[in-house]
Amino acid sequence: MHFVDAKGLLTGKSGYYGMNIYRGCSHGCIYCDSRSKCYQFTHPFEDIEVKRNAPELLEKTLRSKRKRCMIGTGAMSDPYMHCEEDLRLTRKCLEIIKRYGFGAAIQTKSDRILQDVDLLDEINRTAKCVVQITLTTYDDDLCRILEPNVCNTKRRIEVLKVMQERGIPTIVWLTPILPFINDTEENITSIMNECVRAGVKGIIDFGMGLTLRDGDREYYYAALDKYFPGLKHRYIRTYGNSYELPSPKAKELTEIYKRICKENRMMSDPEVCFRYMRELPEKKFQISIFDL
Numbered sequence: 001m002h003f004v005d006a007k008g009l010l011t012g013k014s015g016y017y018g019m020n021i022y023r024g025c026s027h028g029c030i031y032c033d034s035r036s037k038c039y040q041f042t043h044p045f046e047d048i049e050v051k052r053n054a055p056e057l058l059e060k061t062l063r064s065k066r067k068r069c070m071i072g073t074g075a076m077s078d079p080y081m082h083c084e085e086d087l088r089l090t091r092k093c094l095e096i097i098k099r100y101g102f103g104a105a106i107q108t109k110s111d112r113i114l115q116d117v118d119l120l121d122e123i124n125r126t127a128k129c130v131v132q133i134t135l136t137t138y139d140d141d142l143c144r145i146l147e148p149n150v151c152n153t154k155r156r157i158e159v160l161k162v163m164q165e166r167g168i169p170t171i172v173w174l175t176p177i178l179p180f181i182n183d184t185e186e187n188i189t190s191i192m193n194e195c196v197r198a199g200v201k202g203i204i205d206f207g208m209g210l211t212l213r214d215g216d217r218e219y220y221y222a223a224l225d226k227y228f229p230g231l232k233h234r235y236i237r238t239y240g241n242s243y244e245l246p247s248p249k250a251k252e253l254t255e256i257y258k259r260i261c262k263e264n265r266m267m268s269d270p271e272v273c274f275r276y277m278r279e280l281p282e283k284k285f286q287i288s289i290f291d292l
Contacts, residue, residue, distance in 0.1 A: 001048045001142075002081055003052045004042065004050070005051075005052065006051040006053060009021075009054055009057040010058070010061055010071070012069065012136070016070050016278040017072070018071075018072050018075060019070045019072065019073045020046050020073065020075070020077050021077075021089045022049065022078075022081060023041075023048070023049035023076070023077055024045050024046060024048040024077060025078055026083070027081065027109060027148075027149045027150040028148045028150075029146065029148075029150075029219055030145070031146065031178060031220055033211060033213065034216075034217055035216040036216050038213060039076070039215075050083065050089070051089075054089050054093055054155070055089065059096045059100075062096060065102075068101050069280050070103040070105050070130075070280045071097055071104055071127065072104075072277065073090070073106055074108050075107060078109060078110060078150075080108045080110035081110070082149075084148070087088075094120070094123065098119060098122050098123045102280075103127040103128035103129060103130075103232065104120070104123050104128075104279045105277040106130070106131055106188070107132040107134070107173070109147065110150055110151060111158070112160050113131065113159060117162060117163075121166050121168065123137070123148075124167065125275065129140040129169075130147060130169050130170070130201075130276070131160075131169070131171075131216060132154075132170070132172070133159060133170060133171075133172055133196075134173040135157070135174060135194075136174070136177065137187065138153055139182075139187070142181070142261075146178070146182070153191070157194045160194075160195070160199075161198045164199040170198065170200050170201060171202045171204060171273055171276075172191075172195050172204070173204050174191060174204065174257065175205055175206055176209065176210040176211070177208045177209060177210070177247055177253065178247075179209065179210060179245055179246070180235075183208060183247035183253060185252065185253065188208075188256050191248075192256065192260040196264045200266055202261075202266055202268065203257065203261055203265065203267070203268055204270045205257055205270070206270065207246055207250055208247045208249070208254050208257075209247050209250055212243065212245060221235070222238065230285035
């Protein structure tokens with residue numbers, strides 16, 4: 001872990017902003033796209049870059065914004081990695097988001113988000129809060145291989161249920177689905193049924209498969225050699241050097257996913273989910289002079 005003073009924090013345009021407090025990740029997921037060379041990391045991926053001045057930058061920016069909007073975090077690096085346990089920069093930023101009446105859309109795999117559920121509750125009451133949880137693998141033993149340094153799917157489902165109890169809307173990322181590994185009807189059906197029970201508002205899927213680019217492809221194939229001997233050669237025979245690696249069962253699995261979403265009135269179109277997460281409803285909000 002190393003610290004930097006960032007020049008800016010928010011990206012995007014008026015109406016929706018993205019925020020990454022950390023750069024890199026300690027979760028160790030074998031398929032992580034953020035390892036790709038296109039993101040131009042100048043340090044080892046597990047050597048987390050910490051934007052130590054993130055709260056100051058965020059407050060300075062939000063103080064000057066006249067129009068409130070949603071602020072998303074977690075697209076590139078999980079805001080609830082192990083270092084958040086001590087640094088609490090995500091919480092500090094959420095406190096600022098609440099203070100200025102903005103909304104938050106948070107994407108994570110970690111149950112550490114429960115440490116801030118009181119704050120998420122307040123943001124949802126005064127503006128809007130959407131919690132996004134990634135679920136890929138229902139089987140605990142397989143989950144520990146694919147996502148080794150983060151809580152398993154069962155625990156993440158518990159997080160979804162806590163949010164349900166508090167009235168905080170949730171979106172599930174059902175991705176990636178790895179060809180020949182977790183692309184089974186049993187896996188998809190089990191996850192989907194838990195989403196129904198947890199009252200998930202929408203589920204995002206991009207076609208039941210995996211994407212690989214230079215940087216993450218090498219890491220992924222090394223993991224296949226370690227945990228699934230011989231499978232890398234099957235990948236190479238099937239997909240060559242392709243960026244998109246759809247599951248051979250993509251059609252059947254997508255039909256299951258779409259059917260369960262439709263039967264339970266859950267959003268299944270990614271664009272509809274994104275639009276929902278980026279829309280901040282008009283709510284009465286007044287900043288006290290004591291909050292500034």
